[in-house]
Amino acid sequence: MSLTVLYFASLRDAAGRDSEQLPLPASLPELYMQLRERYRFPLPKEKLRVAVDGEFVAWDTPPRAGSVVAFIPPVSGG
Amino acid sequence: MSLTVLYFASLRDAAGRDSEQLPLPASLPELYMQLRERYRFPLPKEKLRVAVDGEFVAWDTPPRAGSVVAFIPPVSGG
Amino acid sequence: MKRFALSAGPLDAIVLRQRLLDPAAGACASFEGWVRDHHQGRRVAGLRYEAYPELAEREGEAILAEAMTRFDLIAATCVHRLGDLAIGDLAVWVGASAAHRGPAFDACRWIIDEVKSRVPIWKREHYADGDAAWLHPGA
């Protein structure tokens, strides 16, 4: 029972990797808080959006085994 | 004592010419009213602007001998 | 260099755009007016633009100079075609570059609005039914 987490931009630099497999968490906010502590992400959850399987979702969406989760820091295209 | 009048767009079509020499008129509005009657210009003076020697001027600018007067119908560039 | 010009030949949007490039520019807004195939419900076959060139260039330059003072721009330019144009031809090109996109958009739109209202250029539309007419908006 695991999922994949993708890291982008400053989160990737802080994590030192693009992605990793992690055990299925109780919730997406809990997952982010664990990772934030582990990798010293400077951004609080409130500044991020979260996507599952390539689509933005609400933070209270239940995590699913086998899914791909991405935490999306504020974007800066254009 | 004369001036040159330039005709553009529908005024040129109605006058059948690009320009002509005319005796110095008492005023620019009077000049336009004479020409409007002669050539059946459909546009009343209020719809036009007037230019002298390549610059827009007020209708009450006194006509000058040797100058070039153009009556400017509503523009439609762009 | 002149910022406003009339052109008897086809406009090249790429060449015009080059004039706006600048290392300090982060944004470029441009507008192209194309000859379209309809006007107020009538089929248009083509059109002809004529100008009072001396006055049109003077007014056009005045508009571009005013744009440079009204908006925080790096560069701006406008070129208007004269002569016979076919459907799809580029009739007018406006471009404005700036550090940021707000002034670039605002200036580009302001310039085309001013050109359309003030510059002595007239359009004669040729309709599919063989008729033709000078356009004198508001007349």
Place this chain on the structure above:
Amino acid sequence: MKRFALSAGPLDAIVLRQRLLDPAAGACASFEGWVRDHHQGRRVAGLRYEAYPELAEREGEAILAEAMTRFDLIAATCVHRLGDLAIGDLAVWVGASAAHRGPAFDACRWIIDEVKSRVPIWKREHYADGDAAWLHPGA
């Protein structure tokens, strides 16, 4: 055809513009984002764009589809560069064509505003002093 795309190679404004041509179009507004040599007072030497491509393409398409319904458009397109860019390089191109200029301008501006706020693309600026930083506006 897709209306939004990411591009690993240089953007060609001329090719992109072709997509918007239509005999019924009288107006085309376009926006170009260029890499500029400064940001908040710092000298910028170059930058790198990265995306979450799957999500970026989905969001980008959603923005362009929404633009087609919000504005009276004929066509609209947007392409965003990824990878390493130098000063003066074209980073993003947006174009919108319409019968009239109002919707073309409004849509063009709305699209770039939405792309900048919603599409998961990130900019890493390289400064002249050797430093570099990811930009996370509002963070």
